[in-house]
Amino acid sequence: MSDNMVKIIIDDVEYEVPAGMNVVDAAKWHASNDIPVFCYHPKMEPVGMCRMCLVEMGTLQRNPETGAVMTDEDGNPLVRWFPKLQTACTQVATDGMVFRTNTQAVVDARENVLEFLLTSHPLDCPICDKGGECPLQNLTMAHGPGESRMNFSDKMKLDKHVPLGDLIFLDEERCIQCGRCVRFQDELVGDDVLAFHERGRTLQIITNSDPGFDTYFSGNTTDICPVGALTTADFRFGARPWELTEVPSIDPHDAAGSNISLSVRLDRDFGGRAMIKRVMPRQNEYVNELWISDKARFGHHFTRSEDRLQKPVVDGKDSDWATAISTIAGLLEGADGDIAAIAGSGMSNEDLFALRSLVTANGGKRLGAWPTTHTGADLVAAVGVGVGTNLSDLGAGDAVLIVASDLEEEVPIWRLRLKGAHDRGAYVVVANARKTRMDDFASATPRYQAGKAAHWLDGIDKADPEVAKALKAAQNLVIVAGAEGLTLDGSRALMQSAANFLIDSGHYGKANNGLMSPLPGPNGMGLHYVGFTPEVTADIAQNPPKVLIVAQAEILSDDPYARAWLDKVETIISLNLFPDAVADMAAIALPIQSFAERDGTFTNGERRVQRFYTAQGPMGDALPAWQALSRISEHMGQGKAKASAAAVMVMMSNELPAFEGMRYRELSRTERQFPDISGDDMYYGGTAYQNKGGLGKVIPTTAEQGETPARADVSLPPVLEVGKGQFVVLPATRLYNLESTFRPSTLVHPRIMSPFVEVNAADAARLDINNGDVVEVKLPDVSVRVRASVNGGAPEGALVLPRHLTDDPTPMTVAVGEIAKV
Amino acid sequence: MNIIKGFATTFKHLREESITLQYPEQVRPFQERFKGRHHLRRYDNGLEKCIGCSLCSAACPADAIWVEAAENNDEQRFSPGERYAKTYEINMLRCIFCGYCEDACPTQAIELGHEHQMSFTDRRDSIFTKEMLIDAVPEGGQPTPQKVEAGAFDRAIPDMPDPK
Ligand code: SF4
Ligand code: SF4
Ligand code: SF4
Ligand code: FES
Numbered sequence: 009m010s011d012n013m014v015k016i017i018i019d020d021v022e023y024e025v026p027a028g029m030n031v032v033d034a035a036k037w038h039a040s041n042d043i044p045v046f047c048y049h050p051k052m053e054p055v056g057m058c059r060m061c062l063v064e065m066g067t068l069q070r071n072p073e074t075g076a077v078m079t080d081e082d083g084n085p086l087v088r089w090f091p092k093l094q095t096a097c098t099q100v101a102t103d104g105m106v107f108r109t110n111t112q113a114v115v116d117a118r119e120n121v122l123e124f125l126l127t128s129h130p131l132d133c134p135i136c137d138k139g140g141e142c143p144l145q146n147l148t149m150a151h152g153p154g155e156s157r158m159n160f161s162d163k164m165k166l167d168k169h170v171p172l173g174d175l176i177f178l179d180e181e182r183c184i185q186c187g188r189c190v191r192f193q194d195e196l197v198g199d200d201v202l203a204f205h206e207r208g209r210t211l212q213i214i215t216n217s218d219p220g221f222d223t224y225f226s227g228n229t230t231d232i233c234p235v236g237a238l239t240t241a242d243f244r245f246g247a248r249p250w251e252l253t254e255v256p257s258i259d260p261h262d263a264a265g266s267n268i269s270l271s272v273r274l275d276r277d278f279g280g281r282a283m284i285k286r287v288m289p290r291q292n293e294y295v296n297e298l299w300i301s302d303k304a305r306f307g308h309h310f311t312r313s314e315d316r317l318q319k320p321v322v323d324g325k326d327s328d329w330a331t332a333i334s335t336i337a338g339l340l341e342g343a344d345g346d347i348a349a350i351a352g353s354g355m356s357n358e359d360l361f362a363l364r365s366l367v368t369a370n371g372g373k374r375l376g377a378w379p380t381t382h383t384g385a386d387l388v389a390a391v392g393v394g395v396g397t398n399l400s401d402l403g404a405g406d407a408v409l410i411v412a413s414d415l416e417e418e419v420p421i422w423r424l425r426l427k428g429a430h431d432r433g434a435y436v437v438v439a440n441a442r443k444t445r446m447d448d449f450a451s452a453t454p455r456y457q458a459g460k461a462a463h464w465l466d467g468i469d470k471a472d473p474e475v476a477k478a479l480k481a482a483q484n485l486v487i488v489a490g491a492e493g494l495t496l497d498g499s500r501a502l503m504q505s506a507a508n509f510l511i512d513s514g515h516y517g518k519a520n521n522g523l524m525s526p527l528p529g530p531n532g533m534g535l536h537y538v539g540f541t542p543e544v545t546a547d548i549a550q551n552p553p554k555v556l557i558v559a560q561a562e563i564l565s566d567d568p569y570a571r572a573w574l575d576k577v578e579t580i581i582s583l584n585l586f587p588d589a590v591a592d593m594a595a596i597a598l599p600i601q602s603f604a605e606r607d608g609t610f611t612n613g614e615r616r617v618q619r620f621y622t623a624q625g626p627m628g629d630a631l632p633a634w635q636a637l638s639r640i641s642e643h644m645g646q647g648k649a650k651a652s653a654a655a656v657m658v659m660m661s662n663e664l665p666a667f668e669g670m671r672y673r674e675l676s677r678t679e680r681q682f683p684d685i686s687g688d689d690m691y692y693g694g695t696a697y698q699n700k701g702g703l704g705k706v707i708p709t710t711a712e713q714g715e716t717p718a719r720a721d722v723s724l725p726p727v728l729e730v731g732k733g734q735f736v737v738l739p740a741t742r743l744y745n746l747e748s749t750f751r752p753s754t755l756v757h758p759r760i761m762s763p764f765v766e767v768n769a770a771d772a773a774r775l776d777i778n779n780g781d782v783v784e785v786k787l788p789d790v791s792v793r794v795r796a797s798v799n800g801g802a803p804e805g806a807l808v809l810p811r812h813l814t815d816d817p818t819p820m821t822v823a824v825g826e827i828a829k830v
Numbered sequence: 831m832n833i834i835k836g837f838a839t840t841f842k843h844l845r846e847e848s849i850t851l852q853y854p855e856q857v858r859p860f861q862e863r864f865k866g867r868h869h870l871r872r873y874d875n876g877l878e879k880c881i882g883c884s885l886c887s888a889a890c891p892a893d894a895i896w897v898e899a900a901e902n903n904d905e906q907r908f909s910p911g912e913r914y915a916k917t918y919e920i921n922m923l924r925c926i927f928c929g930y931c932e933d934a935c936p937t938q939a940i941e942l943g944h945e946h947q948m949s950f951t952d953r954r955d956s957i958f959t960k961e962m963l964i965d966a967v968p969e970g971g972q973p974t975p976q977k978v979e980a981g982a983f984d985r986a987i988p989d990m991p992d993p994k
Contacts, residue, residue, distance in 0.1 A: 130986060130987075131987065132986040132987055134881065134883035134885055134936045134987060135881050135882070135883050135899075135911060135912055135913050135986055135987055136986070167984075168912070168984060168985070168986055169912070169984075179986070244901055245882070245899045245900060245901050245912070245913040246899075247884075247898070247899070248883070248884045248888070250888065251884060251887075251888075275898060276898055276916075276917045277898075277916075277917075
């Protein structure tokens with residue numbers, strides 16, 4: 009028995025459990041004993057509100073002199089029982105605790121609690137969205153009274169259709185007042201937007217924010233709500249839970265790679281094809297625990313948008329695959345090797361590999377990554393967070409540095425988990441030129457001048473010696489380095505400074521230490537590992553090739569300056585989900601499948617290669633990109649097209665060292681995770697789904713593979729020259745925006761900010777700009793009309809201009825511009 | 831001897847009244863509880879009883895019923911509850927007329943009637959849609975969807991036998 013293990017007895021059997029473990033958790037994990045709960049949740053502090061978990065509790069009687077357990081004549085240990093039942097959820101395991109969970113007293117208590125809850129619970133099960141996976145239903149069946157002594161017509165009537173914001177509805181009658189939703193928002197998210205109102209049975213959940221339920225994590229409350237009181241506007245009555253098929257998948261929106269489960273069902277309105285009815289979290293304690301952001305949950309509509317490109321387009325006319333493929337083959341042959349490709353991070357690893365094979369087989373060398381905002385993925389590959397990293401392990405004694413990133417908007421799940429690290433006592437530093445949401449959960453918030461993130465980190469010892477010292481002294485250190493307010497060169501400099509810092513302080517090559525980057529899209533690291541870099545994209549822009557393949561990179565919608573060089577490319581071949589502006593320019597536009605329609609893998613920001621599975625029926629003639637590309641290769645006599653994504657991965661794992669051992673079978677391995685939410689006991693962890701699709705596998709850093717990472721000199725980018733009357737314009741990311749993969753989720757549109765620019769109060773006063781005024785922001789060759797927002801979000805001398813809020817692109821990287829009232 | 835016995839039986843029956851019915855001109859009356867093809871019922875005011883809960887489809891041992899639900903609103907109200915069946919189909923080739931759906935239905939929306947003459951020349955025709963299954967609007971009722979007064983129906987499941 010190690011020091012921190014204690015012995016407790018549950019139903020006459022002795023178990024060894026960690027000291028201080030919650031008794032409900034201990035009973036479940038070590039004794040497979042499901043103590044029923046409503047208000048307790050393994051990720052939150054217990055509150056003991058619902059009384060469902062009542063058990064008999066006692067302590068072993070010990071001889072005061074010898075300390076030995078006293079026994080009766082039969083040799084059974086003597087137990088000093090508490091006179092009344094105790095709530096198991098508020099007890100932590102200590103040596104000599106004794107519990108009984110199956111006595112008549114406990115059975116009666118459970119029955120009484122349930123009968124009491126049901127006195128004012130409606131009989132809505134037939135239409136309730138929770139019906140079929142409802143903890144209250146399940147526990148009533150298991151522990152409830154068979155018959156009610158109450159009069160049904162005498163029930164309390166409350167509002168059944170209360171919108172809490174745009175995304176969540178509350179049914180006040182169904183709420184059993186467990187407080188899980190309120191506590192989740194308060195404790196875990198830190199967006200304290202829900203509250204209890206009134207008392208007794210009229211007590212209701214209300215939202216006290218404007219707009220209502222203003223948080224990026226609201227959907228999770230519907231999962232942990234033990235009843236159907238909270239439902240999402242997205243799914244509402246979409247299907248009954250038992251009719252849905254759960255397909256493991258990966259959130260296609262950001263670098264976290266949250267594990268999700270796509271609940272699909274055939275639908276008449278979707279031509280009888282399988283349609284995504286809702287998105288649920290899938291447990292992966294390394295990646296997203298039990299949570300997903302609202303973007304992951306509600307941003308799936310693009311996969312079945314009617315605007316999807318559905319047929320190959322050759323020379324502006326709808327065509328078919330045979331024609332398109334032979335035309336492309338002809339173009340590639342005629343290019344004399346002057347071929348390049350630019351890929352976006354919506355491409356799966358397999359897609360990227362097929363693209364790489366096609367380009368290189370035809371003499372092309374240049375593989376560019378899109379967008380050209382972030383770089384340094386190579387440094388993440390070298391000194392990234394080690395294998396076994398779990399952000400939930402960070403706590404007291406550890407440190408996190410978040411620099412040049414608005415994590416809440418870029419990778420909300422990381423922000424949620426790092427807030428947790430801060431709560432557990434980690435030293436969290438949020439360095440930025442401006443205030444971001446993460447500041448609220450930071451121990452220190454050093455500011456640098458707009459555009460000077462790399463300068464700051466490179467000279468941190470002088471600029472913020474205290475911070476630097478604390479970071480270096482930390483037991484574990486994770487640096488999350490973004491690219492906000494930087495050019496591509498600036499991003500490189502920042503990433504190199506971050507890598508140098510980690511190398512100097514020795515925080516690399518082991519779990520919970522190293523570098524992470526909120527690379528845009530789900531597969532930023534995959535782009536790196538298959539050989540696509542943003543630097544090459546910059547080179548392609550300088551020297552446009554004869555034939556350019558643009559795959560899932562909406563260059564023209566992202567970058568106002570790209571048309572100039574794209575025009576110089578002789579032939580563009582586009583592969584995309586949507587007929588975007590690049591597809592319009594292209595000689596050939598190929599429709600490809602979204603993540604939901606096929607199998608594949610993404611490599612997330614922690615270098616975890618994770619599988620997603622086919623969920624939705626295909627749109628039109630679209631093919632998976634890897635298939636389309638390898639058919640072209642086959643047509644050109646460059647090897648036979650592979651039959652499945654798995655086969656592409658086999659080939660990849662043989663050819664690219666990073667993907668060694670990443671066979672699909674390996675990636676779909678799972679293990680028992682704490683908290684154990686598997687099985688039918690959905691009351692314990694909420695309706696997050698058990699992971700049946702695999703936990704994925706992390707590509708080890710080169711540091712872990714024995715390579716000593718070398719410090720490199722940082723070449724700091726030139727300081728921006730800001731003239732009189734000019735401002736540094738910082739492009740910012742908004743989670744909810746008009747990107748093509750989010751725009752079709754119209755449900756969330758009310759939450760997309762109307763275009764605005766954040767102006768510093770002092771600057772605004774000088775220019776006589778008031779909050780809400782229409783202003784014109786003039787940048788080189790671009791000008792946009794937006795509303796001014798003077799809300800303390802911009803440092804003096806800088807404008808924060810969020811991207812993707814208008815149809816016309818605004819600059820992707822930091823620039824110098826002017827502002828004027830119109 | 832046996833021949834005489836045989837003919838005696840024949841003559842005996844000749845004198846009896848015939849029990850053969852000239853179906854389909856003549857139809858034997860059905861037992862009240864005979865289970866024929868289904869009907870989706872309406873309330874007197876024309877609203878549909880079905881609330882799209884899919885319990886019939888869950889209960890169906892032959893997996894013959896397909897329900898897709900949608901939400902009512904006061905502009906377009908199909909049923910007095912919160913939801914209604916947007917799609918309701920029964921595959922009559924699969925159905926074994928056991929009546930479990932009728933038992934499962936919380937609003938008595940689905941009832942097995944006495945109609946049994948169903949034949950198809952195409953398998954697709956065996957799928958009876960909601961339009962085919964639903965009763966005609968009763969006299970005095972309104973067809974669905976109805977535009978109703980806001981807030982007139984605030985229950986998730988109608989608890990009235992016949993909502994006005
Ligand atoms: S919350 Fe559960 S018990 Fe209550 S109506 Fe819904 S399914 Fe039934
Ligand atoms: S809405 Fe759900 S989670 Fe919130 S208090 Fe009520 S029952 Fe609990
Ligand atoms: S017929 Fe009855 S059981 Fe079937 S969906 Fe409609 S209400 Fe539910
Ligand atoms: S009181 Fe223990 S789970 Fe609610």
